[in-house]
Amino acid sequence: MDPLLQAILDDIRVYVGQNVREFADQVLTDSKDFLQSAKDDLQTWTAAVARGELDQAGFESLLRGKQDLLEMRALTEAGLAQVRVDTIRNAIIGIVIDRALGELG
């Protein structure tokens, strides 16, 4: 793992150990997933801060925006799962109609 991400994860592990021990596994798994998805962005933004092109408030806003975007992506996935359920349901309706009308005919 990237040294920066590893250092962040170590800090999170310490925080979790001290504050939210009962949810430790879930928080660490979520944190790893988030850091992995934000890996490239984190490197780009950190370099921009070092160059003076981005301030700390902007960095924080980008990080929180990334989290918001992941939440929107999760909502899309939830919606797509529902669309698949409806597709299957409609296919079943079609099968029922074909079979029922076939028997009547």
Add this chain to the structure above:
Amino acid sequence: MGTRTAWRVPVTLSVLVVLAGCSTIATFNQRALENATDLKAYALILMDHAAEDADKYSEDIDYLELRLWQAYEYAAAIPKNEESAQQWEILKDPERDLLGGFLRDWKDGPLLPFLITEKKKQISAAFDEIIRLEKAKL
């Protein structure tokens, strides 16, 4: 139709009625899709000016905020459309850090070009999520 199979007709109709009444998500909505595509274009062009004073664009910002509210309310009024409505809510919320948060920060002062570029990527991707979900309902 023989008596052996006659009972199956009402049973079949009942099954169809139950199944048809149980769709889990709203069907495709053209206006909802257009809300997303129109506002995506408008927002991204307006964001290009965020290195300048927001006062110069206050009418455009107010208009965008109004349209975001309208798009959210429209999505929220559609039955079984919770996921799409929540997406609009996240996108427009000034307490979060997508479009609503960007406009909040801009009003506080001009933004750095690097931040504008990166925020445009995030907000473009956020609109794409709304568009992807709506198109999947087709």
